[in-house]
Amino acid sequence: MFDVDRYLRTLGHAGPATATLETLTRLHRGHLEAIPYDNGHVAELDLDNIAVLDVDETFETVVCGRRGGICTQLNGMFRRLLAELGFETDLIAASTLFPGNVFGPPIEHMLVRVRLDGDDWLADVGFGGLSFVEPLRVCDEVQTQDGTDYQLVREGEYHVLRYRNRDADWRTSYRFVPKPRTVDEWEGAFDAMVGPDAPRGAVEPIIRRRRLVGDEQLTQTGKLCSTVRDGRERIAHAMVHRDEHERVVAAITAPANPGQDLSCKRKDQETMDVR
Incomplete structure (x- = not known):
């Protein structure tokens, strides 16, 4: 059963859990350390809508069991934790940049937007690639974390997340429209990613x-x-x-x-x- 105290212990958080940037930062980094991203169990999800979760089962297996999961599981559960702690949050949908410089469907990856003291912060504990380890403030400034630069660049209606390692060029992770989403909007996302004609039983990512x-x-x-x-x-x-x-x-x-x-x-x- 979902339990805030157990969740905090799993993340190694022993201090106060008030809705502050300091708490958000510690929980974000702690989540990335404690619970891996792992797409190896995606077939267990409801493939009609990968964002619809059995909260208690996901909490026991993915979070407390530390088996890990994909973005909808990890960011979905993290958003639930933040809401329980009093944070103001929204779900955001993003599309990942694939080989060939092509973005995926607009509703694919799941992020969490957190509003604190008039600023918007991006939280993402469920990305399969190089991840920002602490929340990113939604702005166009370069933000450096653990030696890697991150930047949110505006391209029309999109915010594009870029990153740059030492002695390397900028690369793109994903793009998103900062629009609140509901879980229902992930219906069909799996088929959009793998192709509508792909037999589900044969899909092995x-x-x-x-x-x-x-x-x-x-x-x-x-x-x-x-x-x-x-x-x-x-x-x-x-x-x-x-x-x-x-x-x-x-x-x-x-x-x-x-x-x-x-x-x-x-x-x-x-x-x-x-x-």
Whole structure:
């Protein structure tokens, strides 16, 4: 059953939980550390509407069980937590930039907008790629977090989220219209992403997992793993060996323990910079 105190303990938050920017920042970073993004269980969702959740089951399995999930699960539950704590929130829909420089359907990714003291802040604890680890203020200024630059750029009606690692060019994550959405609007989103003619039982998305471990973001995409630390991105694995694959997956999905090294970079393995 959904329980605010259990949720806060899962995120490692022991202090006051008032509706302030400090609380939001701690919870946002704590969420990325405690609960991974993992699209490996998407078939368990209602594929007619991936935003319709069994709240209690999702809370037990995805949050407290730390199995992780996709954006609608992670940001949906996070939004529920923030609302319980007294934050003013809205759901926002975004479209991810895919290979070929093509954006996905307009209602695809789910974000949370939080309003605090007259400012709008963007929260996202459910993105499969490189993630801002603390809330972003909705403005056009460059905001630097853990060595990576983020910027929200206006392009017509859209806000476009860009990021830039050290010694690299700007790249685009997704774009969104800052319009409040309801859960019902995600109806058909899954079919729009995979194609209306794709047999659902045959759809096997490339496994994508992401987690923040200390000051390092780890991302698994199929047989590859990338790491970002202090704004420097490296391709750390081309996981062709089962043992290596299992070790990296464990690093992303295992619950964090103080003192445990969950980095996916091995001392005896060379890595290459991504420019």
